[in-house]
Amino acid sequence: MLPHTISEIISGLRDKQFSSREITQDYLTRIKRLNPELNCFITITEDLALSQAEQADARRNAGEASILNGVPLAHKDVFCTEGVTTTCGSRMLEKFVPPYESTVTRKFMEAGAVTLGKTNMDEFAMGSSNENSYFGPVRNPWDTERAPGGSSGGSAAAVAAGLCAAATGTDTGGSIRQPAAFCGLTGLKPTYGRVSRLGMVAFASSLDQGGPFARTAEDAALLMNVMAGHDPMDSTSALNPTEDYTSALAQPLTGVTIGLPKEYFSSQLNAELEKALQEAIKVYESLGASFKEVSLPHTELSVPAYYVIAPAECSTNLSRFDGVRYGHRCDNPKDLEDLYQRSRSEGFGDEVKRRILIGTYALSAGYYDAYYRQAQKIRRLIKNDFVSALNEVDALLCPTTPDVAFKLGEKTSDPVQMYLEDIFTIPASLAGLPALGLPCGFKGGLPVGMQLIGNYFTEARLLNLGHQYQLNTDWHKRSPALGE
Ligand code: GLN
Numbered sequence: 001m002l003p004h005t006i007s008e009i010i011s012g013l014r015d016k017q018f019s020s021r022e023i024t025q026d027y028l029t030r031i032k033r034l035n036p037e038l039n040c041f042i043t044i045t046e047d048l049a050l051s052q053a054e055q056a057d058a059r060r061n062a063g064e065a066s067i068l069n070g071v072p073l074a075h076k077d078v079f080c081t082e083g084v085t086t087t088c089g090s091r092m093l094e095k096f097v098p099p100y101e102s103t104v105t106r107k108f109m110e111a112g113a114v115t116l117g118k119t120n121m122d123e124f125a126m127g128s129s130n131e132n133s134y135f136g137p138v139r140n141p142w143d144t145e146r147a148p149g150g151s152s153g154g155s156a157a158a159v160a161a162g163l164c165a166a167a168t169g170t171d172t173g174g175s176i177r178q179p180a181a182f183c184g185l186t187g188l189k190p191t192y193g194r195v196s197r198l199g200m201v202a203f204a205s206s207l208d209q210g211g212p213f214a215r216t217a218e219d220a221a222l223l224m225n226v227m228a229g230h231d232p233m234d235s236t237s238a239l240n241p242t243e244d245y246t247s248a249l250a251q252p253l254t255g256v257t258i259g260l261p262k263e264y265f266s267s268q269l270n271a272e273l274e275k276a277l278q279e280a281i282k283v284y285e286s287l288g289a290s291f292k293e294v295s296l297p298h299t300e301l302s303v304p305a306y307y308v309i310a311p312a313e314c315s316t317n318l319s320r321f322d323g324v325r326y327g328h329r330c331d332n333p334k335d336l337e338d339l340y341q342r343s344r345s346e347g348f349g350d351e352v353k354r355r356i357l358i359g360t361y362a363l364s365a366g367y368y369d370a371y372y373r374q375a376q377k378i379r380r381l382i383k384n385d386f387v388s389a390l391n392e393v394d395a396l397l398c399p400t401t402p403d404v405a406f407k408l409g410e411k412t413s414d415p416v417q418m419y420l421e422d423i424f425t426i427p428a429s430l431a432g433l434p435a436l437g438l439p440c441g442f443k444g445g446l447p448v449g450m451q452l453i454g455n456y457f458t459e460a461r462l463l464n465l466g467h468q469y470q471l472n473t474d475w476h477k478r479s480p481a482l483g484e
Contacts, residue, residue: 173425
């Protein structure tokens with residue numbers, strides 16, 4: 001049986017219960033058995049993983065092991081990996097082999113971690129179900145008829161199915177927190193700018209943020225200690241010093257005040273999920289936290305504002321895929337116009353095209369003021385709501401999703417239904433705030449997630465709140481059956 005958490009792997013490696021090579025081989029064997037059904041990985045980097053593991057074992061034997069030395073991880077296929085295909089879930093990049101390494105994956109390599117492979121995702125990170133991937137949908141290990149969430153569905157399903165101990169993801173409007181909720185995991189979207197975007201294929205640059213998927217808040221803290229920090233190569237990277245995310249975990253919760261945003265406990269939230277959240281509130285009360293109702297009055301405007309801003313930014317970011325410089329190129333173009341048109345028509349899927357069209361329209365002369373500028377004004381109002389609520393409390397507790405994982409195919413015919421899935425995750429994204437998702441119950445055998453939103457750069461506090469909760473509950477310890 002493979003270990004459950006990174007912490008267990010770290011101590012097993014340290015105590016020589018197993019080598020990195022052995023555990024890496026065990027994960028690869030499990031991936032080969034389960035990936036054909038779950039479809040979590042687009043690329044499995046078997047040779048790379050085994051050679052990294054051997055190097056990690058050699059470093060350990062030489063007494064040079066840093067904390068994540070030899071720990072096998074998976075990376076969302078949005079992170080550029082030098083010499084390893086990076087598809088971003090798109091036909092456009094099906095054969096793209098980046099000439100450089102993203103800062104996030106480079107930091108994990110420097111920390112001695114092993115890369116098992118690149119995980120499946122919605123095309124260019126646009127989606128909430130992983131059904132927009134050119135490489136086919138990912139199946140939720142808790143119920144393979146259901147979606148794992150999106151866009152980082154491959155990373156979430158891989159961790160939940162025990163195909164890796166932890167993984168990276170990115171969150172633009174919920175793509176770490178929502179799949180974490182659907183798969184019963186702990187996932188952190190850091191403050192915008194906390195984790196470098198260099199080499200992360202851009203979707204909506206003012207929102208995109210990388211972060212960890214793990215089984216526990218403690219593991220997420222270990223990953224954040226590697227991922228977070230200023231990057232001189234990313235002009236939007238924050239200059240603030242990072243914290244030691246693991247040393248804050250043990251802090252007691254006495255005197256902590258948590259806000260309950262009343263707009264999130266609305267009719268949109270399924271009653272059983274609300275009950276699970278009420279139970280979580282009781283756990284926090286028993287740990288010394290107190291609760292207070294707060295209001296975020298512009299919450300309902302967040303989805304419409306996001307679905308103007310994110311497509312606007314995506315339409316400009318994706319204009320670089322022209323069939324000339326890199327990415328898919330059509331066969332036998334008649335002329336330059338034909339080359340652009342056919343390369344882009346063939347390379348992009350329907351959802352990406354829909355968003356390019358919406359974004360181009362919203363940014364065009366005459367409509368810019370009516371749509372894009374309005375959406376930016378709403379974004380400011382949403383941010384102000386959070387700033388005043390977080391003046392009164394240390395963090396906010398709320399649902400991550402309106403309901404548990406939905407069935408594959410259930411929402412694909414109606415994009416608006418799919419967009420409404422993001423109602424509870426998008427507001428913190430628009431405000432650029434950090435938010436932690438973690439499991440807090442089950443409904444009909446499917447995991448229920450809750451969300452803790454904090455003030456800017458309070459990741460250590462959020463992980464502390466998550467860890468203290470997990471010391472007193474065992475939702476995060478459950479695993480899907482998968483024929484074992
Ligand atoms: N589901 C949202 C969207 O489709 C968020 C995606 C994300 O966070 N990358 O845009």
